[in-house]
Amino acid sequence: MKKYTITVNGVAYDVTVEEGTSSAVQSAPKAAAPAPAAAPAAPAPAAAPAGTQGSVEVTSPMPGKILAVKKNPGDAVKAGDPILVLEAMKMENDIVAPQDGTVASVNVSVGDSVESGAVLATLN
Known part of the structure; x- marks a missing residue:
């Protein structure tokens, strides 16, 4: 196993990687990531009339x-x-x-x- 510290968008993560296997990778954030600002909900686009949808x-x-x-x-x-x-x-x-x-x-x-x-x- 190898241990790495990876920083993504200013948040550091400790990652342990097993070599030679396809098992799951474990990771744990060092600090809580800041919550992203909620984007306003977009109105649903008008659906096409029935029977006109393609495959x-x-x-x-x-x-x-x-x-x-x-x-x-x-x-x-x-x-x-x-x-x-x-x-x-x-x-x-x-x-x-x-x-x-x-x-x-x-x-x-x-x-x-x-x-x-x-x-x-x-x-x-």
């Missing part, structure tokens, strides 16, 4: 704000085509189609705040 979900990889909607329901997309633009940490991130298909629904609007994992659009 492939395009989800948000991080919390942020929708800056642009580049594709509309019915538009054909190829894998890697941008569907939306998400602003996170003052950077613009293209949210792209994971595969070829047709946009079935767009579940957000420009200006909406979204959480990580939120379904932004669906494809068929």
